[in-house]
Amino acid sequence: MTKHIPEKVSVAVKSVIENPERRKAMKRIFRHAGVAVFGAVVAQAVIFSRPARAAKILRPPGALPEKEFDSTCIRCGLCVKDCPYDILKLATWADPAPLGTPFFVARQDPCRMCTDIPCVKACPTGALDPLLTDIRKADMGVAVLVDHENCLNYKGLTCSICVRVCPIRGEAISLKPIQNERGLLQIPTVDPDKCTGCGTCEKHCVLSEATIRVLPRELGLGVSGTNAMGRTVW
Amino acid sequence: MANLFRRIVSYLKSHPWLLMRRTLQILIVLAFVIDIPEVGRIAHGNLSSSLWFWNVPLTDPFVLLQSWLAGAPLAKVALIGAAIVAGFYAFFGGRIYCSWVCPINMLTDAAYWLRQKFKIKGNLTMSQDLRSVLLVMALVLSVITGTLAWEIINPITLLQREIMWTSAVGLTFLSALFLFDFLVTRRGWCGHLCPVGAFYRWIGHYGRLRVMAVKTNACSSCTDCIKVCPEPHVLAPVVAQKAMAVTDSDCTRCGACLDKCGNGALSMKLDLSRGNSFRGIPIVKD
Numbered sequence: 130m131t132k133h134i135p136e137k138v139s140v141a142v143k144s145v146i147e148n149p150e151r152r153k154a155m156k157r158i159f160r161h162a163g164v165a166v167f168g169a170v171v172a173q174a175v176i177f178s179r180p181a182r183a184a185k186i187l188r189p190p191g192a193l194p195e196k197e198f199d200s201t202c203i204r205c206g207l208c209v210k211d212c213p214y215d216i217l218k219l220a221t222w223a224d225p226a227p228l229g230t231p232f233f234v235a236r237q238d239p240c241r242m243c244t245d246i247p248c249v250k251a252c253p254t255g256a257l258d259p260l261l262t263d264i265r266k267a268d269m270g271v272a273v274l275v276d277h278e279n280c281l282n283y284k285g286l287t288c289s290i291c292v293r294v295c296p297i298r299g300e301a302i303s304l305k306p307i308q309n310e311r312g313l314l315q316i317p318t319v320d321p322d323k324c325t326g327c328g329t330c331e332k333h334c335v336l337s338e339a340t341i342r343v344l345p346r347e348l349g350l351g352v353s354g355t356n357a358m359g360r361t362v363w
Numbered sequence: 364m365a366n367l368f369r370r371i372v373s374y375l376k377s378h379p380w381l382l383m384r385r386t387l388q389i390l391i392v393l394a395f396v397i398d399i400p401e402v403g404r405i406a407h408g409n410l411s412s413s414l415w416f417w418n419v420p421l422t423d424p425f426v427l428l429q430s431w432l433a434g435a436p437l438a439k440v441a442l443i444g445a446a447i448v449a450g451f452y453a454f455f456g457g458r459i460y461c462s463w464v465c466p467i468n469m470l471t472d473a474a475y476w477l478r479q480k481f482k483i484k485g486n487l488t489m490s491q492d493l494r495s496v497l498l499v500m501a502l503v504l505s506v507i508t509g510t511l512a513w514e515i516i517n518p519i520t521l522l523q524r525e526i527m528w529t530s531a532v533g534l535t536f537l538s539a540l541f542l543f544d545f546l547v548t549r550r551g552w553c554g555h556l557c558p559v560g561a562f563y564r565w566i567g568h569y570g571r572l573r574v575m576a577v578k579t580n581a582c583s584s585c586t587d588c589i590k591v592c593p594e595p596h597v598l599a600p601v602v603a604q605k606a607m608a609v610t611d612s613d614c615t616r617c618g619a620c621l622d623k624c625g626n627g628a629l630s631m632k633l634d635l636s637r638g639n640s641f642r643g644i645p646i647v648k649d
């Protein structure tokens with residue numbers, strides 16, 4: 130057997146076995162490597178089991194898609210500081226978002242869509258994409274009228290607050306008439322391509338819980354195409 | 364009360380290095396929170412990345428390294444900021460960050476002070492290499508998970524955020540850290556566990572600001588300096604082998620040894636000479 134081991138290796142092995150100092154050093158290295166591997170496996174499991182960001186957590190304008198944002202944002206809070214309306218906050222452990230990342234909650238304080246976008250300008254890392262120069266192209270989420278049962282316009286009233294407060298009303302959200310058994314209804318209808326997800330409509334919805342809410346796009350919108358499961362009968 | 368105040372003042376008078384670095388540490392914390400009338404705020408952001416005097420970007424190279432390993436592209440401003448910081452510490456000595464900037468140092472120093480006041484002897488010994496292990500783990504985990512692994516618990520920015528937004532959510536963790544240093548292990552966090560310290564030690568390996576013993580025969584080998592040093596092993600060559608300078612990059616340049624030495628044997632100097640150390644091993648004078 131031994132003759133298959135190259136000489137260099139066998140000499141090295143021998144010197145470790147025969148030299149107690151080296152043996153100690155090797156032992157130490159192995160012990161540390163053991164600690165590192167064990168620790169990394171545990172920590173890795175802990176990190177992966179963290180809950181995902183909650184739907185009400187909205188990122189500032191220009192934020193990269195969530196996964197890239199998580200790796201690119203260095204949690205410095207420069208965007209927070211430069212927002213003139215103080216809507217942004219860095220997540221603490223009590224918030225359902227990765228620790229230290231900036232977010233806002235539409236119902237509390239929506240983005241005012243500053244035309245000079247100071248938050249993006251402040252970001253040193255590009256986690257808020259500097260290519261975003263027109264705030265109307267921002268994509269913080271998309272407004273969805275989630276609750277038709279309670280929306281006052283669906284009941285035949287003309288509340289329409291959400292439409293009236295929208296900074297790009299008429300484009301992002303407008304009233305579309307539909308006729309049903311209650312009569313002619315004026316339905317707030319969002320154009321997902323125009324809506325920036327600023328959250329002003331959600332903020333101002335007059336009901337005690339908003340019926341129109343801004344959701345991350347992947348939660349708020351369906352995608353056309355076919356779903357193989359859709360036609361399966363079990 | 365007045366008596367206590369007088370005692371503190373006289374203590375600080377006899378410990379000028381402590382006074383200087385506490386002043387700087389506190390000024391740095393305040394720079395991020397205080398609005399000076401007419402001038403505004405001197406520093407924006409936090410210790411991860413900040414903008415000083417409205418123009419100078421500073422970025423923690425360790426945080427940026429994690430971000431890069433997690434898969435993020437490097438942006439110019441952040442890179443410039445990190446280069447300034449890394450360059451400074453590489454030239455002067457990495458763990459200057461620990462003694463002069465890091466706010467956690469005030470917490471762990473307080474825990475250590477209390478530990479001595481209460482004469483707590485119990486000590487869970489740990490390897491000082493653990494911090495390097497944690498450093499490697501933080502970097503590897505950033506690659507695997509695609510997030511900034513250490514920033515999930517980093518107490519430094521956590522403490523700073525708690526101060527800036529007067530929040531208290533992270534307080535449990537910070538008090539655990541305090542109790543750990545107070546009751547469990549002597550200099551437990553900064554001396555054994557913190558990977559940020561390990562990172563700065565690593566970039567500042569050849570740092571040129573050094574504690575030096577240039578006055579021949581001034582040292583009486585009383586070992587007083589070793590007793591106050593947060594990283595006692597770094598002084599051993601100076602006291603025991605009469606080395607000219609502390610060359611171990613664990614030295615945080617806190618100056619506690621200078622404050623303590625009654626013989627004036629030590630001084631903090633910019634050591635630009637070559638030849639009295641080779642790869643961190645001091646060349647011993649005869």
Ligand code: SF4
Nearest residue numbers: 212240241242243248
């Ligand atoms: S666009 Fe204006 S209001 Fe909106 S997050 Fe940025 S700075 Fe704040």
Ligand code: SF4
Nearest residue numbers: 202203205206208252
């Ligand atoms: S400025 Fe950029 S890097 Fe800093 S917290 Fe905001 S998004 Fe993150």
Ligand code: SF4
Nearest residue numbers: 295324325327328330
């Ligand atoms: S979130 Fe609401 S207010 Fe903002 S753009 Fe979209 S529809 Fe308009």
Ligand code: SF4
Nearest residue numbers: 461465467553557560
């Ligand atoms: S070891 Fe870590 S926590 Fe301690 S002072 Fe240095 S950076 Fe701060």
